[in-house]
Amino acid sequence: MVGKKKRSGLLRRPKSITGNHTVPKSIKPQNARQLIRRFHVLEKNKFSIIDKIKRINNIPNLTTENYREILSKTKLFKDSYDKSFEEHKNTLTKKSFELITIDDSLTESELYQKLASIDAEVEIRGGLKAYQLASTQGQNGKRGGDSSKRLVEWLKESLYSHKLENATALEIGCLSPDNAISTSGLFTEVSRIDLNSQHHLILQQDFMERPLPTDSSEKFNLISCSLVVNFVPDSRLRGEMLLRITKFLKKPTNSSISSLFFVLPLPCVTSSRYFDKDSLNKIMKHLGFTEVHYYEAKKVAYWLYDWSGEVSNLNNHFKKQEIHAGPNKNNFCITL
Ligand SMILES: C[S@@+](CC[C@H](N)C(=O)[O-])C[C@H]1O[C@@H](n2cnc3c(N)ncnc32)[C@H](O)[C@@H]1O
Known part of the structure; x- marks a missing residue:
């Protein structure tokens, strides 16, 4: 049986400003690759914001899935997030590729606003469904x-x-x-x-x-x-x-x-x-x-x-450290 969970985060049902779904039927390969990259950037930034909010408010169990449910009880979140979400939904378009900078200078209210702008962009782009469509049509065709x-x-x-x-x-x-x-x-x-x-x-x-x-x-x-x-x-x-x-x-x-x-x-x-x-x-x-x-x-x-059936003892063994210096590098890493 397929268990349908209540949608949150990227799983939220994609709607346009007018309430219509915005997932296209097909995407050109080049647009698909661009969309996939943009989704990765948005997800990564969202994760960093949640991590900061988690530390500021000491909520260890805060995740990209449950933050709305948990934070919507506070006035600061409601005031900052809701307003910013509506603003971005009305101004962002699929052609906007705003640079997102997350650093320690951001106040809690600014973090909520950035989070809202990311969520609005994900929604405008058609949510996880659009990402999956891009993965199927763009990447798959290419490889x-x-x-x-x-x-x-x-x-x-x-x-x-x-x-x-x-x-x-x-x-x-x-x-x-x-x-x-x-x-x-x-x-x-x-x-x-x-x-x-x-x-x-x-x-x-x-x-x-x-x-x-x-x-x-x-x-x-x-x-x-x-x-x-x-x-x-x-x-x-x-x-x-x-x-x-x-x-x-x-x-x-x-x-x-x-x-x-x-x-x-x-x-x-x-x-x-x-x-x-x-x-x-x-x-x-x-x-x-x-x-x-x-x-x-x-x-x-x-x-x-x-x-082999056996895992060696792991003790923060594989850390993030620079191994290839130089320009035009990405920051992908797996740590354990
Ligand atoms: C780029 S698509 C790749 C799909 C397919 N496996 C392929 O190789 O073409 C990535 C898929 O992984 C799914 N995914 C990402 N994280 C996941 C998780 N933690 N559990 C289950 N599915 C996940 C996403 O929803 C998305 O559909």
Whole structure:
């Protein structure tokens, strides 16, 4: 059964100023890429603002999902956020790409105003639905379609052929139940989840809130996490997502796999000031993963990792530090 949660944050139903939905039917590839990048910027800034508000007001459980519910009880939030939200909704257009600066000079009221401007922009751009449409139409087309085709190709190799009997899979961030992972016939069961389900066969669920398995029958032989970790707005949460994945994998046996299919936009590992392929593989090794396959397309990098069943002791081991200096670098990082 698909559980529909009350929508908040990016999950809020997209409406225009006039109340009409603004998600277009199709987006040109170039616009799609621009939209995807803008959503990442908005999400990242929203995360930093919530983090600051959390510290100022000492509300440790404040998140990008629950802040409206919690903060709307205060007059300062209502006065600053509501007014700014309406103002931005009436003035911003899909062509506005305002530079967002979040620093320590901002007052609490200014933080609420910035938060409102981000939310208004997300709404004007069509919310998470528009982001997903852009991901499907823009990125997918460019990289030759559904990324799980590559996974299926790899799994059909002799290395795995005798280890897939009764194998199950979990697809995190699933846009379609017709992806190769589901249609290949390699898995007896594929569970699909997404923050915003677009199909009744995809469970609407945040992986970070998926209840932990109580026994092996609730775990999977393969987890697919394609272009999801880069959507997570903070390096620490990205690391937590990777660690959490290990809790959902079955232990490998001589006759069954325990693997992770992982995909990132190529610049995350080729153009970051703080991260590269080596950093990723060090983290993955610590989590018990061994790289079995790697493929670099023009814009996207694909990995297939086998999991050993054991995670090494983690103690804030992988920190954010500059490893590639120079201009034109991005700030992508995963910490653990
Ligand atoms: C760029 S799309 C990628 C979709 C698809 N996996 C692919 O490779 O084309 C990222 C998807 O991940 C989903 N997502 C991001 N964080 C998630 C989370 N914590 N739990 C479940 N889905 C998530 C988003 O809703 C979005 O649909």
